[in-house]
Amino acid sequence: MENIIKSPIEKFPVQFNFSTDFLEGEIVSYEALTCINSATGVDSSASIIDSSAIDSPDVSVVLKGGTEGDEHTIQCVITSNLGNIYQRDLLLRIATVVTDSFNKQPADRLLFDVNYSRRLEGGDAIASGAVLVTKESDGTDVSATIVALIETITPRVGVHVAAGSDGETYLLGVRGTTAAGYVYEKNVRMSVQEIP
Numbered sequence: 001m002e003n004i005i006k007s008p009i010e011k012f013p014v015q016f017n018f019s020t021d022f023l024e025g026e027i028v029s030y031e032a033l034t035c036i037n038s039a040t041g042v043d044s045s046a047s048i049i050d051s052s053a054i055d056s057p058d059v060s061v062v063l064k065g066g067t068e069g070d071e072h073t074i075q076c077v078i079t080s081n082l083g084n085i086y087q088r089d090l091l092l093r094i095a096t097v098v099t100d101s102f103n104k105q106p107a108d109r110l111l112f113d114v115n116y117s118r119r120l121e122g123g124d125a126i127a128s129g130a131v132l133v134t135k136e137s138d139g140t141d142v143s144a145t146i147v148a149l150i151e152t153i154t155p156r157v158g159v160h161v162a163a164g165s166d167g168e169t170y171l172l173g174v175r176g177t178t179a180a181g182y183v184y185e186k187n188v189r190m191s192v193q194e195i196p
Contacts, residue, residue: 001089004063007096009175011050011064011183013121016076016088019057023082027056030079038071038091048072048092062182066094098171101189109148109162114174114186117155124178129157132173135165136189146170146190164192 004014018028031054035045050062059076066072074090104110116126129152133143151158157176164170170190177183 001091003091003093005093005095005097006063006066007185007187008066008068008094009173009183010185011062011181012119013060013062013182014090016059016061017057018078018086018088021086022057022080026080026082026084028054028059028078029081031059032077033061034075036073038073044072048074063092068094068096070094096173096187098187098189100186101191103191103193104161104164105194106164106166106192109160111158111160112188113156113158114176115156116176116184119184120155120178121180121182124180124182125154126152126157126176127179128152128177130175131159134171136169136171142170161190164190166192166194168192
């Protein structure tokens with residue numbers, strides 16, 4: 001079973017590939033998807049699966065939403081043109097994962113960028129960027145204070161940061177929305193420390 005982690009804000013496709021199962025000339029005729037919340041056993045398809053499409057030997061499923069900390073088991077069962085039935089499973093964990101960090105002094109103004117080239121689907125491009133900045137000590141949204149400017153030059157989103165309180169840490173959720181409507185997020189921790 002494959003495992004994927006996504007943040008609650010992200011929306012992107014995953015592929016269930018059946019090419020290794022197929023005989024010569026075999027293709028996907030029908031697909032059936034189920035999505036179950038692993039903790040409750042309740043069908044979570046409406047909150048997790050945005051859409052699906054057959055592009056044999058793949059079934060493409062667009063994932064969306066979710067609640068922080070939840071896990072969902074997604075099962076894709078297909079019937080081929082030869083009447084054979086195949087299955088693939090995916091465990092999806094909804095989590096905000098911090099993948100990078102940096103330090104700055106309160107008066108510093110810095111530029112950093114996030115490169116989404118490894119996540120973009122072929123032919124897609126970053127159309128816009130956004131940043132949500134949360135002060136980690138109390139969870140307040142301080143985006144207007146910290147983010148001075150956002151620049152989007154596909155496949156990158158550039159973020160100019162300023163200010164910040166001495167001794168505080170901030171979580172920056174940098175989001176890139178693509179021309180196809182997918183949303184990717186990278187979470188970066190910024191620590192602010194006055195250095196004499």
